[in-house]
Amino acid sequence: MCLYPFLYLMAKVQEQILLDTNRMKFLLESLQDIDNNLHRVGGKLYIFRGNPVDVFHFISEQFNLHKICFEQDCEPIWQERDNAVKQFCLENKIECCEKVSHTLWDPHLVQKTNGGVPPLTFQMFLHTVSVIGPPPRPVGDINWSSVEFGTLTQLSLPHNLHMFQQLLMPEDFGIYPEVKNRDRIVHWIGGERQALKHLKERLKVEEDAFREGYYLPNQARPDLLGPPSSQSAALRFGCLSVRRFYWSIQDLFSNIHGSSQVPNHNITTQLIWREFFYTMSVGNKYYAEMERNPICLSIPWKENTKGHLELWEQGKTGYPFVDAVMRQLVQDGWIHHVARNAVACFLTRGVLWISWEAGLKFFLKYLLDADWSVCAGNWMWVSSSAFEQLLDCSHCMCPVNYGRRLDPWGEYIKRYIPELRNYPVEYLYEPWKAPLHVQEQADCIVGQDYPQRIVDHLKASEKNRQYMEDIRNQLMNPPPHCCPSNEKEARQFMRFPDNCSDH
Numbered sequence: 463m464c465l466y467p468f469l470y471l472m473a474k475v476q477e478q479i480l481l482d483t484n485r486m487k488f489l490l491e492s493l494q495d496i497d498n499n500l501h502r503v504g505g506k507l508y509i510f511r512g513n514p515v516d517v518f519h520f521i522s523e524q525f526n527l528h529k530i531c532f533e534q535d536c537e538p539i540w541q542e543r544d545n546a547v548k549q550f551c552l553e554n555k556i557e558c559c560e561k562v563s564h565t566l567w568d569p570h571l572v573q574k575t576n577g578g579v580p581p582l583t584f585q586m587f588l589h590t591v592s593v594i595g596p597p598p599r600p601v602g603d604i605n606w607s608s609v610e611f612g613t614l615t616q617l618s619l620p621h622n623l624h625m626f627q628q629l630l631m632p633e634d635f636g637i638y639p640e641v642k643n644r645d646r647i648v649h650w651i652g653g654e655r656q657a658l659k660h661l662k663e664r665l666k667v668e669e670d671a672f673r674e675g676y677y678l679p680n681q682a683r684p685d686l687l688g689p690p691s692s693q694s695a696a697l698r699f700g701c702l703s704v705r706r707f708y709w710s711i712q713d714l715f716s717n718i719h720g721s722s723q724v725p726n727h728n729i730t731t732q733l734i735w736r737e738f739f740y741t742m743s744v745g746n747k748y749y750a751e752m753e754r755n756p757i758c759l760s761i762p763w764k765e766n767t768k769g770h771l772e773l774w775e776q777g778k779t780g781y782p783f784v785d786a787v788m789r790q791l792v793q794d795g796w797i798h799h800v801a802r803n804a805v806a807c808f809l810t811r812g813v814l815w816i817s818w819e820a821g822l823k824f825f826l827k828y829l830l831d832a833d834w835s836v837c838a839g840n841w842m843w844v845s846s847s848a849f850e851q852l853l854d855c856s857h858c859m860c861p862v863n864y865g866r867r868l869d870p871w872g873e874y875i876k877r878y879i880p881e882l883r884n885y886p887v888e889y890l891y892e893p894w895k896a897p898l899h900v901q902e903q904a905d906c907i908v909g910q911d912y913p914q915r916i917v918d919h920l921k922a923s924e925k926n927r928q929y930m931e932d933i934r935n936q937l938m939n940p941p942p943h944c945c946p947s948n949e950k951e952a953r954q955f956m957r958f959p960d961n962c963s964d965h
């Protein structure tokens with residue numbers, strides 16, 4: 463077999479999704495890691511920039527190209543790109559091999575099994591995949607001894623293509639650090655080697671939890687300050703196989719608690735949510751929009767006339783927990799699920815009543831793990847656009863109490879908002895309440911060194927609760943939408959403890 467690993471970066475850098483430096487760096491580190499691994503076995507990664515069909519056309523002119531392999535990208539926004547490559551293969555009698563490996567199950571098969579429509583609730587999804595059966599196990603490592611590499615001689619490229627010869631930087635793609643980007647506090651490093659190292663550490667955490675008698679440790683005990691252990695960016699960029707992650711946890715559980723014939727979905731629920739959102743977006747190119755999206759409720763969100771959206775983006779709302787999260791997002795590129803919930807709720811139905819589409823756009827640019835369908839699905843959920851009584855405003859997150867609960871000593875806030883580092887913890891979550899002498903002592907005057915809060919969250923959330931109730935009453939026949947199956951599921955998703963409401 464002769465193998466030329468080509469990668470068309472263009473695919474991930476389409477104009478509709480802007481990337482910031484952190485995310486691009488993660489992607490480039492991942493490519494560098496592939497190149498390093500290939501070097502060890504006598505190969506090399508070639509990276510071209512250009513329209514994929516032009517790239518393959520050029521390659522097929524240079525070599526006898528007889529097979530193109532790629533991973534299925536089930537999201538509708540990539541269909542046009544992939545269909546063009548498939549058509550090119552057909553016209554040029556090139557074998558085209560598309561594998562499903564980014565998801566546990568083939569989302570198209572899930573829809574087909576569910577009668578040709580997306581399973582609209584998580585329970586329906588679980589039922590459908592149980593009919594299909596457990597996801598395939600990951601394939602083993604490649605036996606490199608059977609691979610024969612070809613050599614690329616000097617190429618003369620057409621003007622519409624570019625081939626990169628060396629280690630790439632975000633600047634090579636016109637992506638520069640933004641002024642507001644301070645030095646990263648948490649360094650996420652892209653690549654399979656790093657992902658496998660994290661997986662080992664993560665499995666240890668899972669094992670400890672299983673032995674102590676609980677599961678979903680990341681959900682049960684959210685850690686905002688610990689070292690990076692999330693797998694989401696690695697999954698997003700294909701550095702870690704989702705099947706390996708899934709089966710490692712399932713096998714670990716079976717080893718500890720005795721083997722079971724069927725996988726226990728409770729211990730890998732989050733991975734199933736990922737599947738659910740991917741499947742929901744199949745065939746719906748308006749999935750990330752409100753108006754044209756058939757599964758999304760049209761909510762009359764407020765126009766951003768007061769500049770609140772920009773203040774939210776810059777971490778200047780005057781609510782320290784919200785601001786710390788937003789600053790971490792821009793600085794590091796990753797925030798914990800509970801933190802995502804907090805800022806998403808604050809922007810939308812919780813406090814500011816601004817459309818989730820604006821929040822999604824910002825997340826897609828800055829999150830390392832940004833996934834079009836997963837991110838949009840979560841935004842619809844949190845904002846109640848996947849309309850559901852259980853997710854109404856009585857379950858909104860209070861930007862004060864929620865922060866106090868998750869960060870009781872204020873270490874997280876102080877890490878990302880240095881202006882507040884001398885604030886006594888008593889006033890840290892609502893600094894506007896601190897008497898002037900406390901503010902002076904802490905060297906941070908509210909309204910001068912740290913912003914005044916932009917709204918009164920209690921008044922705003924009360925108004926929003928009323929808006930939401932009115933909308934619910936008007937909608938006698940809500941459209942089909944992704945929604946929780948019951949209250950327990952909603953609480954698990956939002957990671958609320960069983961008996962808690964923040965307001």
Ligand SMILES: Cc1cc2nc3c(=O)[nH]c(=O)nc-3n(C[C@H](O)[C@H](O)[C@H](O)COP(=O)(O)OP(=O)(O)OC[C@H]3O[C@@H](n4cnc5c(N)ncnc54)[C@H](O)[C@@H]3O)c2cc1C
Binds near residue numbers: 694732836838
């Ligand atoms: C508004 C909002 C936007 C989000 N955008 C994204 C996104 O673009 N990409 C993304 O991967 N996750 C997104 N999430 C889901 C979740 O926050 C992250 O997957 C999670 O924080 C990753 O951390 P972890 O790897 O430690 O998660 P764990 O709890 O360890 O979960 C393991 C894996 O399951 C998947 N997962 C976990 N929670 C969810 C969820 N709610 N929905 C779908 N998949 C999930 C992720 O791939 C994750 O790596 C979003 C959540 C919210 C509330």
